[in-house]
Amino acid sequence: MWIGILDRMLERLLRKGEVRVTYPDGTTRRYGDGSGHRVALRLIDPALPRKLVLHPDMALGEGYMDGTLTIEDDDLGGLLAVALQNMQDQPANWRDRLMQLRSWFRRIEQHNVIGRAQRNVAHHYDLSGTLYDLFLDEDRQYSCAYFPEPGMTLDAAQRAKKAHIAGKLLIEPGMTVLDIGCGWGGLGLTLARDYGARVVGVTLSEEQHKVAVRRAAEAGLSGQVDFRLMDYRAVTETFDRVVSVGMFEHVGVPHYREYFRTVNARLKPDGVALIHTIGRVTPPGTTSPWILKYIFPGGYVPALSEMMAAVEKEGFWSTDVEVWRLHYAETLRHWHDRFMANCDTARALYDERFCRMWRYYLLASEMSFRHYGQVVFQVQLAKKVDAVPLSRGYLYPPQMLHAARAAAE
Numbered sequence: 001m002w003i004g005i006l007d008r009m010l011e012r013l014l015r016k017g018e019v020r021v022t023y024p025d026g027t028t029r030r031y032g033d034g035s036g037h038r039v040a041l042r043l044i045d046p047a048l049p050r051k052l053v054l055h056p057d058m059a060l061g062e063g064y065m066d067g068t069l070t071i072e073d074d075d076l077g078g079l080l081a082v083a084l085q086n087m088q089d090q091p092a093n094w095r096d097r098l099m100q101l102r103s104w105f106r107r108i109e110q111h112n113v114i115g116r117a118q119r120n121v122a123h124h125y126d127l128s129g130t131l132y133d134l135f136l137d138e139d140r141q142y143s144c145a146y147f148p149e150p151g152m153t154l155d156a157a158q159r160a161k162k163a164h165i166a167g168k169l170l171i172e173p174g175m176t177v178l179d180i181g182c183g184w185g186g187l188g189l190t191l192a193r194d195y196g197a198r199v200v201g202v203t204l205s206e207e208q209h210k211v212a213v214r215r216a217a218e219a220g221l222s223g224q225v226d227f228r229l230m231d232y233r234a235v236t237e238t239f240d241r242v243v244s245v246g247m248f249e250h251v252g253v254p255h256y257r258e259y260f261r262t263v264n265a266r267l268k269p270d271g272v273a274l275i276h277t278i279g280r281v282t283p284p285g286t287t288s289p290w291i292l293k294y295i296f297p298g299g300y301v302p303a304l305s306e307m308m309a310a311v312e313k314e315g316f317w318s319t320d321v322e323v324w325r326l327h328y329a330e331t332l333r334h335w336h337d338r339f340m341a342n343c344d345t346a347r348a349l350y351d352e353r354f355c356r357m358w359r360y361y362l363l364a365s366e367m368s369f370r371h372y373g374q375v376v377f378q379v380q381l382a383k384k385v386d387a388v389p390l391s392r393g394y395l396y397p398p399q400m401l402h403a404a405r406a407a408a409e
Contacts (some may be wrong), residue, residue, distance in 0.1 A: 181247025
């Protein structure tokens with residue numbers, strides 16, 4: 001029965017490309033129009049057809065992790081690309097019904113009060129530090145890199161990202177900066193060392209905090225950078241600048257007003273804030289159940305309409321909104337290739353199932369940016385209408401363009 005139901009589901013879903021499925025009973029079916037990419041997979045577990053019908057997102061990810069779903073030539077990226085392209089082409093009412101069903105649970109999933117927020121962060125960011133060294137750049141930037149020139153290395157693109165953010169913050173020597181979600185400290189150290197800022201960075205990850213403090217000491221910047229293990233909502237000082245990179249995805253929709261109210265309270269009257277986050281070009285939706293369970297508990301990729309609905313109620317001038325499209329897809333491609341080149345080390349740290357989980361996470365994320373409407377938003381905010389220049393010209397002086405080209409060479 002379940003094979004027949006899954007067969008009909010795949011016939012409706014897979015219209016482009018070609019996917020050949022061998023079922024547990026040995027039968028093989030082809031789906032799609034035969035154009036574009038071709039993928040072949042085998043379902044080994046007899047229970048998998050039922051799981052794919054009832055919980056397709058979870059079953060696909062877990063089937064790959066457990067080895068009960070195998071792909072010819074291990075072409076996971078090809079399978080995910082074909083699936084997401086076809087899902088994107090589904091009628092809007094089909095996607096809306098799916099989102100409506102999932103959204104019933106969204107408020108519970110994203111109820112990220114302080115204690116729960118710390119547990120969610122620990123689930124992902126307190127993994128072995130060695131793991132992140134396997135695929136991140138030399139500065140451990142675990143967020144979207146910026147590729148203003150073709151052919152840039154990952155390290156060059158991450159340096160370009162930090163320079164672009166510093167430009168939007170209009171940093172001057174002696175300014176105070178609050179870095180919400182400071183990670184392993186790379187951005188805060190850059191703003192202190194290269195721009196003369198005095199930085200307070202906050203994180204809920206014990207592992208990240210330990211590394212950031214050590215890096216500040218090794219760089220001789222302990223007196224200029226103060227990394228704290230605390231929730232951003234507990235900070236009491238005010239700052240010339242507030243920056244947050246890759247943290248807003250962990251806030252949760254029920255806390256958006258609280259988040260922007262806190263940013264406003266921490267910002268001086270003539271201050272500027274820059275919020276850098278993954279976003280979606282579609283209307284508000286939900287998070288993949290597989291991602292919630294295995295990668296980012298409590299995480300959510302916001303629609304711009306959700307962000308701005310909170311921003312506009314907290315007394316800000318929205319001074320700039322920039323959308324990065326394929327930059328994160330390219331970042332994730334670099335991360336995946338680096339991880340796979342070091343997979344033996346990851347396997348020794350954890351096990352084969354973890355390696356397959358991490359590969360699925362990186363490839364599913366990349367394909368979401370290439371084929372399923374995910375982007376990056378950079379939202380610049382101020383309390384005063386004239387806090388930043390009236391055009392973007394200040395971001396692209398000739399020397400900056402020259403530096404970007406040089407970094408790519």
